[in-house]
Amino acid sequence: MDLLGSGREADVYAIGEGRVLRRYRRGDDATAEARLMSHLAAHGFPVPQVHSANGADMIMERLDGPTMADAFAAGHLGVDDGAAILAGLHEHLHRLPSRSGRDSILHRDLHPENVMLTTRGPVVIDWHNAAEGRPAVDVCLTAVIIAQVAADPGHPHAGAATAFLGAFLTRVGGEQLDGLGEALEIRRADPSLTAAGAAGLAAAVTPLIRGAVS
Ligand SMILES: Nc1ncnc2c1ncn2[C@@H]1O[C@H](COP(=O)(O)OP(=O)(O)O)[C@@H](O)[C@H]1O
Ligand SMILES: [Mg+2]
Known part of the structure; x- marks a missing residue:
């Protein structure tokens, strides 16, 4: 295999x-x-x-085509086009009927490594974290994940992530930030964060996220 x-x-x-x-x-x-x-x-x-x-x-x-992250890295996809795709996927997902019929379906890990750009268009993979909830929380989870990269000075794509965060938040609109508190709580529980990383998460990413919409 x-x-x-x-x-x-x-x-x-x-x-x-x-x-x-x-x-x-x-x-x-x-x-x-x-x-x-x-x-x-x-x-x-x-x-x-x-x-x-x-x-x-x-x-x-089996999907053909690269992940959105690979397309960015190869210079085949611009920040604005990527932001439009990701914002459009959120919007599409959140207007579908959920199985409970109450909240919306949330992916909760919708970032450029979990979108593949195929010949039939963008396709979303990796539904491990999906749950039902408020759409703004899903949008803010994406913002937090991108801001974690942007806030890491040693990350090779920190600069690109900052630009991408701005383009994404401009697309979705600043009113979506009312999901930020809940998104930070969900991300803080992520087992891959160290205790220090979890404690410092809000302070590291909130100014970047709020700054991108002001
Ligand atoms: N249906 C698929 N077709 C082709 N490649 C895939 C497919 N699903 C996942 N992959 C590849 O495997 C990688 C990991 O898959 P993913 O579902 O995101 O797992 P993880 O939870 O470990 O992130 C993806 O980044 C992509 O490169
Ligand atoms: Mg994945």
Whole structure:
């Protein structure tokens, strides 16, 4: 099996016939995520087609094209075009019917590494963190994730992330920042943050985010 990609949670292998196997390294359950992806596909939202899910494994359509992050790095996608795509995906997702019928479906990890730019258009992957809630929280989670990169002086894409944050927040509108408090709480619980990183998260990213909309 050819390893196609590897993120924090999963390894993704090409298995032939236009399909990939995505396997959680720590054995998380992929079946709920697969059901959500089928619900999204049935409502016309761009996700990889799921063929089957069993325990930590999901077999799905192999997408062509790079991630949005790779397209930025290669100079094939500009900051404004990327911001328009990401803002459009949020808007599209949040107007779909949720399964509870109350809140909206939120991806909660919608950033340039989880969008693939395919010949059928942008497709959203990695639904591990999805839950229902208020759309502004999802938008602010994206802003916090981008601002974490922008706030890290050692990160090779810190400068690009600052520009991208500004373009994204201009698109979505400053009123979305009423989800920021909840988004920071969700991000603080992220197991990949150190205790110091979690404690300093709000102070590190809030000025960047608020500054981008003023
Ligand atoms: N359906 C797919 N087709 C082709 N490549 C994929 C597909 N799904 C994921 N990948 C590749 O695998 C990488 C990791 O997948 P992802 O679902 O984001 O896992 P993680 O939770 O570990 O971030 C992606 O960045 C992408 O390069
Ligand atoms: Mg990912």
